Amino acid sequence: MTPFERLKFKMEGKEVDKIPNLNIAMALVAKEAGTDYSTYAQDYRKLVDGNLCCVEKYGFDVVSAISDPVREAAAFGSEIVFPENGVPYCAEPLLKDGYEIEKLKIVSPYDNERTLDRIKAIEEFRKRVGGEIPIIGWVEGVLAECADLRGVSSLMMDLAEEEDLNEVMEIIFHQQCRFIDAQVKAGADIIGVGNAVASLIGPSLYEEFAFQYDKATIQYIHELGAKAKLHICGNITPLLPQLKMLEVDILDFDWMVDCQKIREITEGSTICFCGNIDPVAVMLEGTASEVEAKTVKCIMEGGEQYIAACGCEVPADTPRDNLIAMNKVLYR
Amino acid sequence: MALIQEISELLQKGKAKNVKQLVQQALDENMDPKEILNDGLLSGMMTIGAKFKNNEVFVPEVLVAARAMNAGLTVLEPKLIEIGNEPAGKAVIGTVQGDLHDIGKNLVSMMLKGAGFEIHDLGVDVEPDVFIDKAEEIGADVICMSALLTTTMPKMQECIDRMKQRGVRDKYIVMIGGAPVNESFAQQIGADYYTADAASAAEVAKAAVQKTRGKTL
Numbered sequence: 001m002t003p004f005e006r007l008k009f010k011m012e013g014k015e016v017d018k019i020p021n022l023n024i025a026m027a028l029v030a031k032e033a034g035t036d037y038s039t040y041a042q043d044y045r046k047l048v049d050g051n052l053c054c055v056e057k058y059g060f061d062v063v064s065a066i067s068d069p070v071r072e073a074a075a076f077g078s079e080i081v082f083p084e085n086g087v088p089y090c091a092e093p094l095l096k097d098g099y100e101i102e103k104l105k106i107v108s109p110y111d112n113e114r115t116l117d118r119i120k121a122i123e124e125f126r127k128r129v130g131g132e133i134p135i136i137g138w139v140e141g142v143l144a145e146c147a148d149l150r151g152v153s154s155l156m157m158d159l160a161e162e163e164d165l166n167e168v169m170e171i172i173f174h175q176q177c178r179f180i181d182a183q184v185k186a187g188a189d190i191i192g193v194g195n196a197v198a199s200l201i202g203p204s205l206y207e208e209f210a211f212q213y214d215k216a217t218i219q220y221i222h223e224l225g226a227k228a229k230l231h232i233c234g235n236i237t238p239l240l241p242q243l244k245m246l247e248v249d250i251l252d253f254d255w256m257v258d259c260q261k262i263r264e265i266t267e268g269s270t271i272c273f274c275g276n277i278d279p280v281a282v283m284l285e286g287t288a289s290e291v292e293a294k295t296v297k298c299i300m301e302g303g304e305q306y307i308a309a310c311g312c313e314v315p316a317d318t319p320r321d322n323l324i325a326m327n328k329v330l331y332r
Numbered sequence: 333m334a335l336i337q338e339i340s341e342l343l344q345k346g347k348a349k350n351v352k353q354l355v356q357q358a359l360d361e362n363m364d365p366k367e368i369l370n371d372g373l374l375s376g377m378m379t380i381g382a383k384f385k386n387n388e389v390f391v392p393e394v395l396v397a398a399r400a401m402n403a404g405l406t407v408l409e410p411k412l413i414e415i416g417n418e419p420a421g422k423a424v425i426g427t428v429q430g431d432l433h434d435i436g437k438n439l440v441s442m443m444l445k446g447a448g449f450e451i452h453d454l455g456v457d458v459e460p461d462v463f464i465d466k467a468e469e470i471g472a473d474v475i476c477m478s479a480l481l482t483t484t485m486p487k488m489q490e491c492i493d494r495m496k497q498r499g500v501r502d503k504y505i506v507m508i509g510g511a512p513v514n515e516s517f518a519q520q521i522g523a524d525y526y527t528a529d530a531a532s533a534a535e536v537a538k539a540a541v542q543k544t545r546g547k548t549l
């Protein structure tokens with residue numbers, strides 16, 4: 001089976017020769033591409049090369065146009081800092097003084113360097129491995145993008161005070177749809193939605209401020225004929241009943257979420273769930289046999305809808321033997 | 333008494349303005365500042381901390397409660413200094429070099445404050461020697477380091493190594509935390525304590541200071 005068939009079959013609930021390996025790698029990809037993080041985040045050719053190395057060496061079953069969460073923030077007009085060997089971030093939140101909507105630039109994803117670079121990565125993936133290896137494009141979830149623009153702590157307090165965020169969120173949602181559209185047109189089979197900040201808020205604020213946008217984002221991805229993957233790192237246990245209702249195709253879960261619990265809650269749905277090997281305590285610091293044992297445990301507990309990955313990004317300094325050990329046990 | 337209870341409850345709801353007003357009112361009614369602190373502000377913050385630990389409230393609620401506590405403290409602090417209230421201990425806290433995550437660190441800082449500590453918050457991106465310099469300067473009991481990135485965790489080790497080189501390791505209780513940090517990492521780098529959440533951090537810090545003070549007295 002090709003990785004493409006493998007993941008497709010898995011999502012259709014059919015028999016597969018190997019549980020797909022959907023590890024998320026960024027710093028590791030830069031390293032494999034023989035470059036620094038800053039270059040990897042700004043030059044799609046490096047991103048593509050590094051991803052293909054990971055497929056080759058560690059058996060990853062996807063290639064992914066992921067690198068940092070601030071591509072959209074850049075397009076909205078934020079100033080971005082590119083540390084040589086670190087993840088790009090916003091110099092300061094564009095909306096730090098409040099929701100001054102007029103500060104947001106509304107541009108086509110093709111007209112900003114950073115969003116265009118992601119689109120080009122996907123086109124390049126399609127040229128080189130399209131139809132053979134699933135291609136994942138990425139957008140920030142609406143709430144996460146709001147946090148990128150406003151600053152996380154400020155947004156948190158705004159949520160607690162139930163400020164009216166409708167206008168800014170509508171603008172963000174509209175822009176995210178344009179970006180999704182461009183990535184699917186370029187060749188993305190799956191769109192990953194990164195909504196890390198959702199794990200910081202409880203079910204009631206999630207319901208009020210995030211649920212409808214996550215739902216609409218996923219619906220939009222489906223309308224374009226692509227699959228949706230939701231990535232919320234951190235502890236999403238309290239949100240699971242709501243996340244089930246999103247009708248997402250792949251739900252990532254981090255190491256602090258119980259595998260059996262997620263299986264119980266998603267029972268009766270077609271959601272595949274993807275996780276939750278601890279990226280630090282097991283992958284980075286553990287031995288190859290510990291990685292193997294944890295992977296087997298996940299497979300046993302996860303059952304038919306389980307897809308293998310670390311709970312969050314695989315650290316760059318992960319011993320190579322650990323990555324290989326994980327991949328080996330995924331074959332039936 | 334009812335007033336104090338009300339301060340605690342409003343604090344838990346994050347009502348900064350009201351908390352400030354009521355603390356002022358309590359002072360005007362000649363209530364004991366220590367009682368306002370302990371049974372009003374700190375008890376409210378501890379309750380929120382416990383609820384956070386149990387997933388009953390989440391980051392937004394804790395941040396607004398913390399803001400309300402700070403608002404109350406601005407009114408109360410001058411009075412506390414006047415009567416010479418002894419802090420439970422002195423702590424230096426910060427997020428390690430290269431790391432800008434401060435939400436967790438701020439919560440730990442608030443909970444320590446809530447446990448009666450005098451806090452010196454160095455902010456984010458703090459170099460190893462800066463932790464030590466500050467601790468030396470103020471005569472700290474505890475040094476708290478936070479890291480959220482696997483790439484910045486080694487800075488904690490660096491700080492502990494620097495403490496050893498400078499011959500001051502034994503003077504301080506070193507506590508570490510942040511999502512990727514765990515107990516085995518703490519042991520490996522020779523930190524004294526790790527806790528997974530802010531409420532436990534405050535309890536552990538308080539107990540640890542009492543223990544070492546017991547030893548030295």
Ligand code: B12
Binds near residue numbers: 069
């Ligand atoms: C908010 C956030 C941000 C915000 C930070 C805003 C701020 N002012 O803090 C912003 C957008 C700036 C940001 C930037 C980055 N982030 Co970030 N971020 C997060 C996020 C969503 C939440 C972290 C958080 O605040 N948690 C809530 C607090 C309450 O939890 P906590 O910090 O763990 O603290 C608790 C305990 O750990 C403990 N504790 C904490 N400190 C201490 C200290 C002591 C002494 C003790 C005892 C206890 C203790 O008590 C706290 C309360 O109970 C996480 C993902 C997630 N959902 O977890 C990613 C995450 C941590 N970020 C990540 C990354 C990669 C980055 C970036 C490199 C790239 C990026 N832009 O995303 C940059 C790095 C910038 C830099 N140089 O630091 C990764 C880290 C991967 C890793 N483990 O290495 C994560 C896991 C997400 C991901 N996979 O992409 N991020």
